Amino acid sequence: xxxxxxxDDRTFTHLCLVSRALGATSIHLQDAEDDLAKTVSEVDRAWxxxxxxxxxxxxxxVMKEARAEGRATxxxxxxxxxxQDRVDEIRRQDKLLLxxxxxKVPGRVYHExxxxxxxxxxxxxxxxxxxxxxxxxxxxxxxKRSFGKSRLRIIPSERGKKVVEY
Numbered sequence: 001x002x003x004x005x006x007x008d009d010r011t012f013t014h015l016c017l018v019s020r021a022l023g024a025t026s027i028h029l030q031d032a033e034d035d036l037a038k039t040v041s042e043v044d045r046a047w048x049x050x051x052x053x054x055x056x057x058x059x060x061x062v063m064k065e066a067r068a069e070g071r072a073t074x075x076x077x078x079x080x081x082x083x084q085d086r087v088d089e090i091r092r093q094d095k096l097l098l099x100x101x102x103x104k105v106p107g108r109v110y111h112e113x114x115x116x117x118x119x120x121x122x123x124x125x126x127x128x129x130x131x132x133x134x135x136x137x138x139x140x141x142x143x144k145r146s147f148g149k150s151r152l153r154i155i156p157s158e159r160g161k162k163v164v165e166y
Contacts, residue, residue: 014127015130016053017040020040025052026051028055028059029054029055032055047147048146048148073096074097074113075115075117077117080116082117083118086115087136090117091137100126152165
């Protein structure tokens, strides 16, 4: 939600990659470069998965559609209640929309979200907040996820880089 023009191309890319890698099915970006969806699609083709980047829909509409689909809305903010105090309740929800913001988030988001949670009550990165929240909500199970058919696959190795092309 929102944009800080000084660093957002890279921030948006990282939000997409973290979301994709840690189990999200899609990301909604109110405003982003056209190339971003293409770049993430290329990552899916190479590494597997079916992650979607949706650009241009206003945040109010995204929240409204999420509610209509039965999604609980989880706003990640350093001003919220500690994630560890709410994570069990969040895990019980069938479907989620996680919300992160760059600039000042409108007060309506705080009032309309089902959960306002903080991974820490200190200034931090929205990318880190998203990664930690996804990890905690899924109890670390996202780290075992298979991305299905891919062109490239990493063979875990303590030393060196091993990538196999299929």
